[in-house]
Amino acid sequence: MSTEFVLHFPHWKPFKKAERERLIADIISSFNSVGDSSARVKDSFYESKHAMPEVVTLVLVVLTAAADIATIALAVREFLKKRSDIKELRIKTKSIDIAIKGNMSDEKILKIVAEGRKMVENEETK
């Protein structure tokens, strides 16, 4: 079982190759730090939305064997701790969409993940 999710990095211009590779390496090492060595970036591209060409967003599609969204959220928090220039990241899977900040505690992350799951369950029972 694997989980695919996307991370969005809004910026006013495209990243240089070295910057993008550093970003990807930081994400992979953050997953390693929470005990998940399976994470890999499956795809990366840019998005420009709302007819605003001055804002481009780097989208990373990440694939990991970790089925638990809490593990992914903890890894993303570790990444944000390393990268103080990024304040917040949204984790989007097919069913869940949560925002993670670098200063969040384990309890706070588990609470957000549980709330996200509850919302998905409520949607499914409608």
Added chain:
Amino acid sequence: MPKEERWLKTKKPNKTIRAYAFGIAQYSADNSSLNIEMKITNRDFIQKVISGELRGLSTAYVIREWECSICHGDLEECPHEVGEKYDNAICQMIAKDAKPIEMSVVQVPKDPRCRIIDMLIVKNDKLLEFTWYGFRVNAEMDRFKNIQKAYESGLISEKAAFFFAKFFIVHSEGKAIFSQSDRKKSVL
């Protein structure tokens, strides 16, 4: 919340609207602009565009490759930085491989600069075709003059003037073809 009507793009030759929008990122798919086709699902839409109720544009693209306007190489790998000046030319990012994923015509666009500016309606009975075109006319030049004026009076920097001028270059073009049965009911 503004009322928003949305159509996904389609490649079908009939019943389409074409819209072009470009700014600092010059989309190279079709002569420095992207060609987006949308299916009209609601005939009232045309009347709304004519009346001015719906004139805003909101677009989304996926871009896989950027070109540098200075060296025309891969922007990710070249040494030039977007916005910096090199021999009197400012480095711009050019979306080399861009694919439109969504185009919306909205009442209040998130970016107010992206709008259908003006239109001319041509009724062609033989081809059962209604066409309208957006012109860049003088309005754009007036805006540019205002930016120039603001720059000359020291209100904005040269860099900002350059970016603002580029952002204002937005135009669109539309075309709709209806079937015989649609035409009978048409409000035009």
